[in-house]
Amino acid sequence: MNVVDVKNLTKYYGKFRALNEVNLKIKQGEVLGFLGPNGAGKTTTIRILLGLLRSSEGQAKLFGKDAWEDAVEIHRQLAYVPGDVHLWPNLTGGEVIDLFCKLRGGLDDIRREKLIKRFDLDPTKKCKTYSKGNRQKVALIAAFASDVDLFILDEPTSGLDPLMSAVFQDCVSKAKEDGKTVLMSSHILADVEKLCDRISIIRKGEIAETGTLSELRHMTQMSIEVETGKAIVGLEQIKGIDNLSVEGLKARFEINSDKIDEVMRHLANFNIRFLTSTPPTLEELFMRHYGDDLVDLNQASERSVS
Amino acid sequence: MKRNDFFGIKSLVGLALRRDRLKLPLWLVGISLMILSIVHAYAEFSAQEMKDMIIMAAANPGMRLFVAPISMGVIGDIGTFFLFRMSFIIAIMVGIMSIQIVVRHTRHNEETGCAELLSSTVLGRYASLTAALIVAICANIILSFMMAFAMIAGGLPAGGSFVAGFSFGAFGIIFAGIAAICVQLSENSRGSSGLASMALAFVFLINAVGNILGKVNAGGLGYESAWPVWLSPLGWVQQMHAYDENNWWILILFVVLLVPLVYSAFILVNRRDIGRGILAAKPGPGDAPKSLLSPLGLAWRLQRGALLGWMIPIALFALIFGGASQDFGETIEGVEMFEQVLAAAAENFGFMMISVMSVIISIYTMQSLLRKRTEEDGGPLEAVLATPVKRSTWMASHIICSVVGTLILLVIFALGLAVASEATSSQTIAYIKMALYQGSGIIALAGCIIAVYGLLPRISRTLSWVVVMFAMLAGPFFGALLDLPEGLQEISPFSHVGLVPADITASGIIILIIVGVLLGAIGMVSFNRRNLSL
Ligand SMILES: Nc1ncnc2c1ncn2[C@@H]1O[C@H](COP(=O)(O)OP(=O)(O)O)[C@@H](O)[C@H]1O
Numbered sequence: 040m041n042v043v044d045v046k047n048l049t050k051y052y053g054k055f056r057a058l059n060e061v062n063l064k065i066k067q068g069e070v071l072g073f074l075g076p077n078g079a080g081k082t083t084t085i086r087i088l089l090g091l092l093r094s095s096e097g098q099a100k101l102f103g104k105d106a107w108e109d110a111v112e113i114h115r116q117l118a119y120v121p122g123d124v125h126l127w128p129n130l131t132g133g134e135v136i137d138l139f140c141k142l143r144g145g146l147d148d149i150r151r152e153k154l155i156k157r158f159d160l161d162p163t164k165k166c167k168t169y170s171k172g173n174r175q176k177v178a179l180i181a182a183f184a185s186d187v188d189l190f191i192l193d194e195p196t197s198g199l200d201p202l203m204s205a206v207f208q209d210c211v212s213k214a215k216e217d218g219k220t221v222l223m224s225s226h227i228l229a230d231v232e233k234l235c236d237r238i239s240i241i242r243k244g245e246i247a248e249t250g251t252l253s254e255l256r257h258m259t260q261m262s263i264e265v266e267t268g269k270a271i272v273g274l275e276q277i278k279g280i281d282n283l284s285v286e287g288l289k290a291r292f293e294i295n296s297d298k299i300d301e302v303m304r305h306l307a308n309f310n311i312r313f314l315t316s317t318p319p320t321l322e323e324l325f326m327r328h329y330g331d332d333l334v335d336l337n338q339a340s341e342r343s344v345s
Numbered sequence: 346m347k348r349n350d351f352f353g354i355k356s357l358v359g360l361a362l363r364r365d366r367l368k369l370p371l372w373l374v375g376i377s378l379m380i381l382s383i384v385h386a387y388a389e390f391s392a393q394e395m396k397d398m399i400i401m402a403a404a405n406p407g408m409r410l411f412v413a414p415i416s417m418g419v420i421g422d423i424g425t426f427f428l429f430r431m432s433f434i435i436a437i438m439v440g441i442m443s444i445q446i447v448v449r450h451t452r453h454n455e456e457t458g459c460a461e462l463l464s465s466t467v468l469g470r471y472a473s474l475t476a477a478l479i480v481a482i483c484a485n486i487i488l489s490f491m492m493a494f495a496m497i498a499g500g501l502p503a504g505g506s507f508v509a510g511f512s513f514g515a516f517g518i519i520f521a522g523i524a525a526i527c528v529q530l531s532e533n534s535r536g537s538s539g540l541a542s543m544a545l546a547f548v549f550l551i552n553a554v555g556n557i558l559g560k561v562n563a564g565g566l567g568y569e570s571a572w573p574v575w576l577s578p579l580g581w582v583q584q585m586h587a588y589d590e591n592n593w594w595i596l597i598l599f600v601v602l603l604v605p606l607v608y609s610a611f612i613l614v615n616r617r618d619i620g621r622g623i624l625a626a627k628p629g630p631g632d633a634p635k636s637l638l639s640p641l642g643l644a645w646r647l648q649r650g651a652l653l654g655w656m657i658p659i660a661l662f663a664l665i666f667g668g669a670s671q672d673f674g675e676t677i678e679g680v681e682m683f684e685q686v687l688a689a690a691a692e693n694f695g696f697m698m699i700s701v702m703s704v705i706i707s708i709y710t711m712q713s714l715l716r717k718r719t720e721e722d723g724g725p726l727e728a729v730l731a732t733p734v735k736r737s738t739w740m741a742s743h744i745i746c747s748v749v750g751t752l753i754l755l756v757i758f759a760l761g762l763a764v765a766s767e768a769t770s771s772q773t774i775a776y777i778k779m780a781l782y783q784g785s786g787i788i789a790l791a792g793c794i795i796a797v798y799g800l801l802p803r804i805s806r807t808l809s810w811v812v813v814m815f816a817m818l819a820g821p822f823f824g825a826l827l828d829l830p831e832g833l834q835e836i837s838p839f840s841h842v843g844l845v846p847a848d849i850t851a852s853g854i855i856i857l858i859i860v861g862v863l864l865g866a867i868g869m870v871s872f873n874r875r876n877l878s879l
Pocket residue numbers: 052055057075076077078079080081082083084879
């Protein structure tokens with residue numbers, strides 16, 4: 040059975056169409072990455088799934104029930120972490136965690152303590168003194184300490200430092216081991232690719248692509264910058280290299296991640312001194328794969344600069 | 346204080362004037378036009394009509410809350426009659442304008458991130474506060490002239506018009522100073538405005554006590570205030586007796602008060618971080634008490650602070666007015682024409698006070714009902730409604746807290762009044778009954794606010810204020826003072842409760858409650874069916 044089943048979901052804000060015929064399915068036990076640049080419609084989709092907003096057309100079902108009509112029943116089985124976590128300024132973090140766990144049905148004290156320790160949160164502080172990252176921690180602890188089947192996480196790592204991101208990833212892995220289902224959105228590819236079984240890419244309110252990571256291999260192109268002791272030759276003969284530029288001892292190019300091994304072997308011949316590899320930003324990916332208007336936009340801004 | 350602590354004032358004043366290029370002229374012109382039109386309207390009154398109204402107000406403690414003292418030598422004079430009826434409304438409007446200006450150009454700037462960005466580069470520490478005060482003070486001085494010209498244009502003598510104009514301007518400047526302190530003490534701009542508005546209410550009530558205890562002149566024409574008015578800047582405004590004694594010298598009192606106000610505000614600036622209040626947040630318990638762990642428990646926890654903040658002044662004024670009730674009889678003693686009403690007036694004093702206070706308590710009810718909007722608009726409601734809490738459960742929890750809080754305040758006032766006036770137990774019960782009856786008017790109003798919240802969430806804050814202000818102004822105390830048409834006065838729920846037990850009918854009460862419940866149900870159903878407005 041699909042835990043989440045969204046068919047032809049369309050949402051208008053006034054005249055503005057924020058979602059256009061969105062389809063989304065998540066199977067039991069699956070971790071789905073919901074990927075899209077800012078303003079693509081991730082939060083809107085999630086809020087409709089939670090029955091906070093009404094859809095204009097199409098249907099959204101969770102656990103086989105209607106997201107709007109049966110919201111209360113559905114919510115017994117899920118935990119939600121908003122993208123912008125707002126808490127009550129005069130309640131402490133610990134109080135908020137207890138409250139959300141209780142409202143969701145029950146509190147597991149041992150798990151709560153463990154999570155507070157791992158996320159390194161001081162639960163006695165008032166929420167108004169927490170930074171964005173700390174507020175996010177409160178919401179995450181409250182979610183993972185609850186005994187639910189589905190986690191809906193809206194850009195969960197956007198305020199966390201790298202150490203806490205690692206703790207978060209552990210939590211998601213653990214949830215997956217326990218057979219839980221996870222929907223997490225992000226605008227950073229690297230965040231979701233480590234954890235997700237499948238990825239859905241949304242852009243301007245439309246689903247651009249859905250698939251497993253290997254099906255979306257073309258999305259995981261790396262930018263490589265390298266400096267060597269000897270002049271580099273022969274890179275252009277390797278298949279899958281894009282945007283290559285060689286200047287004396289320096290080279291820059293992009294490569295699909297499944298070709299990295301081959302490229303490294305080749306480069307090793309030239310006495311590597313310095314090498315960086317960066318995953319592309321989502322915007323860059325879109326520019327490359329869906330071209331069109333983003334390219335136009337960039338050219339327009341370049342023109343206006345010059 | 347170093348010179349560069351003030352660096353950047355010029356650019357901040359410029360910014361403020363640019364941001365307020367519409368708002369500020371609207372305030373100035375609006376108040377002036379209101380004055381002009383009212384002075385015009387009052388020119389129609391005959392001397393006898395004025396006399397009757399003055400006698401009525403002097404014998405009625407509820408009315409004395411809202412009118413200025415007037416001496417009998419000037420009966421029939423339009424200028425003094427105008428101030429007799431309107432001085433406190435004008436003063437309160439000018440006060441609100443000042444509070445808005447100062448809060449907007451200090452805390453509100455900080456919250457939108459504007460001030461922080463600027464203060465790290467070129468702004469001195471005191472620049473933002475100084476700029477806001479400069480704008481507020483200049484606005485009040487300009488307004489003083491405009492008000493004076495409006496009164497002169499309405500046909501009033503120039504000398505008295507300038508005294509009156511500057512008394513209101515000085516009152517506004519004092520409230521700029523009070524707001525300057527409030528913005529340092531509070532955590533956000535809404536809190537600062539709330540605190541400053543409370544100060545405004547306090548100033549009004551202290552002055553009212555002095556007026557209620559004032560001695561009526563022989564013949565019942567007007568009365569002279571008692572000493573408590575000198576504790577309130579509103580009292581100073583009224584004691585200037587424009588068009589009559591023209592006490593210019595009282596302006597000195599305003600200056601004497603302004604200096605320490607502004608000085609303390611500047612000292613407090615040093616003690617707090619940008620974007621925070623001076624009262625540091627203390628750590629609390631790491632686990633929640635059981636009582637918090639339900640929608641009702643949560644709503645109560647969120648609302649009890651504000652309720653407590655209201656309980657203290659309400660109890661205080663209950664004691665003050667209760668004490669005053671024993672003396673009110675004396676203030677009209679010896680006035681021949683009041684002999685027969687004397688007994689009734691003294692007896693009704695308590696009931697009248699309860700009616701008046703219920704109108705003020707309705708402001709608490711509104712603020713408490715609007716708490717729901719704060720939860721929704723950039724608040725935690727999104728996360729709460731993603732748990733298995735029904736929308737109607739959440740809403741009902743908050744409404745229950747608001748209604749119960751309102752009833753608690755009403756009963757506290759009635760009890761305080763009874764205690765301080767040494768009432769008998771049967772009279773105490775009568776007071777409490779009266780307070781609960783007044784609750785029915787508030788319930789009708791609350792239903793309207795809930796409906797507004799359900800149907801029009803985005804403008805619900807403004808609209809609720811408009812609804813409550815209208816209900817107050819059209820209600821029994823102001824409606825008559827403002828000469829509003831009967832039809833308009835009828836719309837206010839307060840016009841239907843009854844001011845004294847003799848006026849109260851069971852059917853009136855029941856209809857008000859039914860109206861409230863129906864409107865509330867409309868609000869609840871619309872909230873259940875609408876998008877969250879996040
Ligand atoms: N309440 C609203 N009213 C009007 N437009 C909105 C509202 N909320 C979001 N939008 C618009 O809908 C689009 C999608 O927003 P959102 O779902 O928040 O995107 P994401 O979460 O992917 O960044 C954006 O263009 C945003 O400006």
